[in-house]
Each structure stands twice: as structure tokens, then as C-alpha cells.
Amino acid sequence: MSPSALSPFAIAIVRAPTRHAPDPTLVTTVKPTHFRSCRENPYIALDLWLIIDNYFRIGENNWYKSPMGSRWFRWLTPLWVLTVLGTPVWAQDAEFELEDFDFWAEQCLLLSQDTDYEKTLEACETAIGLKRKRDNLELWSARSRALFELGQYVDAIGSYNRVLEVAPRESVALAYQCASYVQLSRLDDAIATCEQALAINGSWGTDSPALAWYYHGLALQTMGRLETALGSYGRALRVDPENVMARAGQCAVAAELGYSGGAGNSYRGCTLGESVVAYEQALAQQPDTETLWFQQGLALEQLGRYAQALTSYEQAITLVEDYSLALAHQCGVLNQLEDFETALAACDAALAGNGKWDRLGPGYAWSQRSAAQVGAGDYEGALASADRAVALLPDYPGGWNNRAVSLWHLEQLHEATVAITTAYSKEKDILETLATETFDRSYQESPILFHRRRVFTAFNQGSILLDLGAHTAAVEAYQRAEAVLADWQPQLVGGQLVSDDFLARLWSNFAIALHATGDRGRFWQAGDYAERATQFAPESYEIWYNSGLIQSAVGNYGYALDALTQANELDPEQPDLASAWYKLGDDALRGYQLPIAWEALQRAAMVTPDNIDIAIRQGEVLDRAGCSQTALQYYELLLNAAPDNTLVAERHRNLMATLSTEGAPFVSASTVDVSQCTQLFPPAPTPPPSSPLPASLPILP
Structure with a gap:
């Protein structure tokens, strides 16, 4: 050995x-x-x-x-x-057991320097129990810190009270009481206690006033007093410039308030993405702090990085299984990821959790629960959950928004209109309040989440009005959504206010509403938005299909042909494609775009070859193209196939009369060679002669 x-x-x-x-x-x-x-x-x-x-x-x-x-x-x-x-x-x-006070006191103080807080607590309590009448300031301090780190915040506050009885100027004890109040969502108590610690400015131990300034800022941020919180985080960084938690909070709040990236301000480059990095640095030092995981998740959620946000919330919930606020936001990002069943379970767990909420309280969880039920198809249940949200938070637009969506799915359009109008009205009230209040104003929820919800509200209002036939009002709602995006998307550096899939649906519906107004001056806008929609969902059959219909209706027949061709490639088995091709053929025929009309009708005939109406329209295309003889042969074939069809007989008879009047000869044929109609089928252009490559180009292997 x-x-x-x-x-x-x-x-x-x-x-x-x-x-x-x-x-x-x-x-x-x-x-x-x-x-x-x-x-x-x-x-x-x-x-x-x-x-x-x-x-x-x-x-x-x-x-x-x-x-x-x-x-x-x-x-x-x-x-x-x-x-x-x-x-x-x-x-x-x-x-x-050794009833040796010195032994247990030594163990308490030695273990408190490590991270084994359970053993620290055991040793400290054993020592204190042996000599209760002593002041034991160091032992009570170590015990209090262990309780705080173990998440026993109520006991930690009481334990720190014993420290303060002996040493009233122990500012660090007050700072950790403040931190405990934050964890318990007793935010007013937290702010008052942190301010007391800073006013006394006594002993800080191995910490500094930056600890109190940070938790002061976090309490203010959770209350929605963002400008004031920004000041507190700044004070923390003045004391301790390397405080990554304060830096993360400062960047998160500055980005939410729209201060990120502005030239000449002290928050330049302080974006939500920067705050995510700062939270990562803080978590490397304190990986068992559930609040840091939650704040990182919130920053990622605002950026629209829902899968990453979900991971952060799950980490917070691993540390505190019944963490109500983290569970509610987990439900929210799962809704965005369209995992509605899991989202519903998360919302239920939040409502049964530890009751730690922010300023929205459990009303937020009820609102997200309603959204999950809408996604799962339980519209009656969604309406009941939305009603609970509205009862708890009558001024929160999110609850009214989900109530409107539930009613819309239940086909109660007028009730849905009332609910969505109320949501919009609540948003206007909030915006007016934010525009007039002072530096110490309070935000009901994160500004980024609020403005994202404004886009959703405008979209839902437009869709409900579109169903009601109020097309001009629907256009105004969609324009409002577009304006919010224009104002706030640039602020969200490295993120998205809404998803590409949502944007595709927004622009597609906007195009439909513009066309539905009947204002021909808006038709070009309708075509523009229809084309824009396809850029955000290039793999969506529905978006390409809608774009084809809109482009056809507003006279952009070439775009319509391309859009329907793309939809056909994505899902050729869709039965509604036949009607879309037929509509394009009919519209292009009316617009004298005869080659496109013929192509579209040919596509329609391939989907439904027995549709006589398609064949009749093809005859009309041939006739208008000046291929009268070919058209007559075509009608003759149709009569052989459907001798009792009066419309075919009428078209055949009218064309015969026209040709007889003009004196043109008529030769019947059993087959129709439509390629002879050069207006429909122009000869293929002769390719230009190939040119030799410049000698300077290298010879490739």
C-alpha cells in the first residue's frame, strides 16, 4: 500500500x-x-x-x-x-450520534461550503438543537442558505429572520429573503425586502448588492414593470459587470421593449438571442435553478423557437415537478407545436400545481387549455375553458380570443363576432394605457407575446368576418395584422413573431378577402398576397390550391396555371382539383386566354373524363380560337357520345348555321386533330444555334 x-x-x-x-x-x-x-x-x-x-x-x-x-x-x-x-x-x-456541539457546528460550516445542502441542513440543525440558546449566527446563516437552495422558501424566510434578530444589518439575509419571496410569487414583499437590504447596505458576506438588485429586477419583471426592472438590472451590472443573470434579464427586457439594436442607446446588441446565451452561462454556474430555466424558456418562446423553449421548460419542471407557471408555458409552446393532447395534460398539471404564477395567474393556463382543446377538436370543452379564463381575467384579450375561436368552430358566428370584437377592444385599451402611463407602468404580459397575440386576434377577426360576408371589414382586420408584423418583426432579431405556416394562411385569407370585395382595383393586391402565401408554405397543397383559384379569379391566368400545377404535383389525388381546373379554363376562356383555357380544361378532363360540361367548354375554346371546322368535328363526336344532350346539340346546330352563312365548307371526320389549330398550339420555336465556348474556359474532366 x-x-x-x-x-x-x-x-x-x-x-x-x-x-x-x-x-x-x-x-x-x-x-x-x-x-x-x-x-x-x-x-x-x-x-x-x-x-x-x-x-x-x-x-x-x-x-x-x-x-x-x-x-x-x-x-x-x-x-x-x-x-x-x-x-x-x-x-x-x-x-x-455524538452530542458534541463543536463537532456538528464544524460539520455545518464545512458542508455549507459544498453543494450538499441536505447534509448541511442536517448538520446545522443538529448543532443548533444541541445549544438552542446560543446566538449561533453562522449556523443559522448556513441553515438558511441550505433551506433556500433546497427550495424550502417559507422555512428559509423564517430562518433568515433568526439571523436578522441577531444581526439586523445582515443585508445578505434580507437579499435571500427577497429571493425567496420571488420564488413564492410574493412580489410586493420581494421588492420591499430587497429595497430594505439595499437601504441598510450592511454585511453582504461573500455576495454583493448585485444580488439584491438582480432579484429586485426579477420581481419587477415578473410584475410587468419592465422599464423599472431594466433599471434594477443595470444597477446590478454596475456593481458586478460579470453578473450573467442580470445581463440575461437586462437583454430580455430591453428586447421586449424594443430597445434592441438601436444606435446610440446603452442596450445596443442586447437582444433576446443575447439573453438566451447569458442564461446558458448562468445555468452553467447554477444548473439547479428552476427560475433561470424558466426565464430562458420564456426568451426562446418569444423568439418563436418553440422546440428549444419546450426543453428549457421541461428542465424547470424536472427541478420542480408542480411548477405551475412553467407547466402553463409548456402547454402554450406545445400548442404552437400542435401537440394538443400533451398540451392539455400540461395545462391540467399547471392548474393542479404549486400556484406559482406571474401577473396573469391561472387565467393564462385556462386560456391555453382552451387552445389545446380547440386543436384536439373538443370545441364545447374549449368554450368552457375560455369562459373560465374570461371569468378570471376579464381584461385579458387571450381568453376572449379563444372564446371566439371556439364559437366559430361551433358555427355560432354572431356570438364569435362579439367575442373577437371584445378581444380587439381589450387590446386597444391596453395599447392606450401603455401609450399614456409613466415610467412605472405595468405590462399585463410580455410585450412580444402581447403583440404576437394581436396578430392572432386580427387574423381570427378577419376570418370570422369573411365567413359572415363582411369582406371590407375582413380586409381591415387583415391589414391590422400586417401592420403589427411590420412594427414588431424587425424588433425580434433572430426570431419570428409568427410561424411561416401562419403567415401563409394569413396572406391566403387576405387575398380571398380582397377579391371578395368585388373592387377590381384591389384585384392586383389579391394576386400579390396569393403569390406571397405560396412563398411561406411551398409544400402546402391547400395554399397552392387557394392561390390558383385567386389568381384565376383576378385574371392572372398564367400564375393560376402554375399554382394549380404545383398543387397537382403535391397531391394529384385531390378530387377538388377538377373543379379548380374547370374554373381556370372557364375564366381564361372569358379572358380570351385560349391556350391556358385549353390546357386547364384538358387537365380537368383527365381528372373527370366523363364530364360533358368540360367537353362543351373545350368546343367553345376551339370555336373562339378560330378553329371552327375543328370545333364542329368536336361537337359531332360529343353528339355521338351523348346524343340526348340538348346543350351539345344546340352548340352543334348554331355552329353549323354560322358556317353555312359564311359559306365555309364542312367535312365531317371521325377524329379531331386539334393540333391544326395554330392559335392554341403554336409551332415550337426553333432553338438558337449553339455557340462555341470561349477558349479561356478550362476543360472540365
Whole structure:
């Protein structure tokens, strides 16, 4: 065995003098802490016996000269050491305790320097229990910090009160009481306590006033007093420029208020993305702090990075399983990810959780629960949840918005209109308040989330009005959504206010509303928005299909042909494609875009080959293209296939009369060669002659 492998006791024995006066340093080697070590390692217990034996062999008062120094007692001693002290803890029937205050006090203070807060708490409470009447300031401080780190915030506040009774100027105790109040959502108490700590500015221990300024800012941020919170975070950074938690909070709030990236301001470059990085740095130092995980999730949610936000919220919930606020936001991002069943479970867990909320309280969870039920198709349940949200938060637009959506799905359009109008009215009230209040104004929810919800409200209002036939009002609602996006999307550096899929639906519906007004001056806008929609959802059949219909209706027949061709490639089995092709053919025929009309009708005939109406329209295309003889042959074929069809007979008869009047000859044929109609089928252009490559170009292998 190498010397490094020996226990401290064995090393002491190696160095111990033999057969001379006792070494006082050897005596001090054996301390109360050693007896605790004996319980965990029998070899250490044996070392302890050897020290005792070696000590009492030497010196003027040789212990072995006494009656108890007989040989049998000398060997009984190691037996006692090994059985009583050396027996491992798991092999003992009863917990071994030393009623030694100094031992437990030393353990309390030593363990408090580590992160094993459970053992710290046990040691501190044992020491305090042995001598309750002492002031024990250091022990109570260590106990209080352990309670705080273990998440026992109520007990931590009480424990710090004992510290403050002994040392009223212990500012660090007040700062951790403030932090505990923040964790308990007692935000007014938190702000008052942090301010008291800063006013006293007494002892901060190993911390600094930055601790109180940070939690002061966090409490204000949670209350929605964002400008004031920004000031507190700034004070924390003045005291401690390396405080990553304060930097993260400052960037998060500055970005929400629209201060990010502005030239000349002190928050330049302080974006939500920057705050996410700062939270990562803070979490590297404090990975078990659920509040940091939640704040990071909130920043990611605002950026529209829902999958990453979900991971952060899940980390917070792993640390505190019944964390109501984190569970409610987990429900919200799951709704955005369209995992509605899991979202519903998260909202239910939030409502049954620890009751830690922000300024919106459980009304936010009820609103998100309604959204999850809408996604899952439970519209009656969604309406009931939205009603609970409205009852708890009558001024919160989100609850009214979800109520409107639930009613719309239940086809109660007029009630839905009332609800969505109320949501819009509440948003206007909030905007007016924010425009007139002072520096200490309060935001009901995160500004980014509020403005994102404004886009959703405008979209929903436009869609409901569109269904009601109020097309001009629907256009105004969609214009409002576009204006919010124009104002706030640039502020969200590195993020998205709404998803690409949502934008595709917004622009598609906007195009439909513009066309539905019947204002031909808006038709070009309708075509523009229809084309824009396809850019945000290039893999969506529905968006391409809608774009084709809109482009056809407003006279952009070439765009319509391209859009419907793309929809056909994405899902050629869709039965409604036949009607879309037919509509394009009919519209292009009316607009004298005859080649496009023929192509579209041919596509329609391929989907529904037995549709006689499509064939009749094809005959009309041939006739208008000046291919009268070909058209007549075409009608003749149709009559052979459908001799009782009066419309075909009428078209055939009218064309015969026209040709007879004009004196043109008519030759019947059993087949129709439409390629002879050059207006529909112009000859293919001759490709230009190929040119030789410049000599300077390298020859590729």
C-alpha cells in the first residue's frame, strides 16, 4: 500500500514517535470528525485504535502499567473499535450520534461550503438543537442558505429572520429573503425586502448588492414593470459587470421593449438571442435553478423557437415537478407545436400545481387549455375553458380570443363576432394605457407575446368576418395584422413573431378577402398576397390550391396555371382539383386566354373524363380560337357520345348555321386533330444555334 493510500490516521502513526514522551500533535490528530469517519470505514477505525494504543504505551504515565492495561484489555479495545465505531452505517441497527456541539457546528460550516445542502441542513440543525440558546449566527446563516437552495422558501424566510434578530444589518439575509419571496410569487414583499437590504447596505458576506438588485429586477419583471426592472438590472451590472443573470434579464427586457439594436442607446446588441446565451452561462454556474430555466424558456418562446423553449421548460419542471407557471408555458409552446393532447395534460398539471404564477395567474393556463382543446377538436370543452379564463381575467384579450375561436368552430358566428370584437377592444385599451402611463407602468404580459397575440386576434377577426360576408371589414382586420408584423418583426432579431405556416394562411385569407370585395382595383393586391402565401408554405397543397383559384379569379391566368400545377404535383389525388381546373379554363376562356383555357380544361378532363360540361367548354375554346371546322368535328363526336344532350346539340346546330352563312365548307371526320389549330398550339420555336465556348474556359474532366 502506498503512503497516499493510507488514511490520515495511518499517516499519523507512521510519523508518531515510539517509546518516548507523547507528541501533543498526535493527540490533536484525533478529533470528533474522526469518529464519524470510523463509522464509514473499518480501516480508519483500526488506525484510530493504533493511535490510541501507541499514545498510551509511551510517556511518563504508561497506561499499560495500570490495572486496565492488561493484555486482555489491550486486545478488547480494538474489538470495541471495530464493532462499535468501525461498523459501516448500513450495518448498524441504530443511528450513531455524538452530542458534541463543536463537532456538528464544524460539520455545518464545512458542508455549507459544498453543494450538499441536505447534509448541511442536517448538520446545522443538529448543532443548533444541541445549544438552542446560543446566538449561533453562522449556523443559522448556513441553515438558511441550505433551506433556500433546497427550495424550502417559507422555512428559509423564517430562518433568515433568526439571523436578522441577531444581526439586523445582515443585508445578505434580507437579499435571500427577497429571493425567496420571488420564488413564492410574493412580489410586493420581494421588492420591499430587497429595497430594505439595499437601504441598510450592511454585511453582504461573500455576495454583493448585485444580488439584491438582480432579484429586485426579477420581481419587477415578473410584475410587468419592465422599464423599472431594466433599471434594477443595470444597477446590478454596475456593481458586478460579470453578473450573467442580470445581463440575461437586462437583454430580455430591453428586447421586449424594443430597445434592441438601436444606435446610440446603452442596450445596443442586447437582444433576446443575447439573453438566451447569458442564461446558458448562468445555468452553467447554477444548473439547479428552476427560475433561470424558466426565464430562458420564456426568451426562446418569444423568439418563436418553440422546440428549444419546450426543453428549457421541461428542465424547470424536472427541478420542480408542480411548477405551475412553467407547466402553463409548456402547454402554450406545445400548442404552437400542435401537440394538443400533451398540451392539455400540461395545462391540467399547471392548474393542479404549486400556484406559482406571474401577473396573469391561472387565467393564462385556462386560456391555453382552451387552445389545446380547440386543436384536439373538443370545441364545447374549449368554450368552457375560455369562459373560465374570461371569468378570471376579464381584461385579458387571450381568453376572449379563444372564446371566439371556439364559437366559430361551433358555427355560432354572431356570438364569435362579439367575442373577437371584445378581444380587439381589450387590446386597444391596453395599447392606450401603455401609450399614456409613466415610467412605472405595468405590462399585463410580455410585450412580444402581447403583440404576437394581436396578430392572432386580427387574423381570427378577419376570418370570422369573411365567413359572415363582411369582406371590407375582413380586409381591415387583415391589414391590422400586417401592420403589427411590420412594427414588431424587425424588433425580434433572430426570431419570428409568427410561424411561416401562419403567415401563409394569413396572406391566403387576405387575398380571398380582397377579391371578395368585388373592387377590381384591389384585384392586383389579391394576386400579390396569393403569390406571397405560396412563398411561406411551398409544400402546402391547400395554399397552392387557394392561390390558383385567386389568381384565376383576378385574371392572372398564367400564375393560376402554375399554382394549380404545383398543387397537382403535391397531391394529384385531390378530387377538388377538377373543379379548380374547370374554373381556370372557364375564366381564361372569358379572358380570351385560349391556350391556358385549353390546357386547364384538358387537365380537368383527365381528372373527370366523363364530364360533358368540360367537353362543351373545350368546343367553345376551339370555336373562339378560330378553329371552327375543328370545333364542329368536336361537337359531332360529343353528339355521338351523348346524343340526348340538348346543350351539345344546340352548340352543334348554331355552329353549323354560322358556317353555312359564311359559306365555309364542312367535312365531317371521325377524329379531331386539334393540333391544326395554330392559335392554341403554336409551332415550337426553333432553338438558337449553339455557340462555341470561349477558349479561356478550362476543360472540365
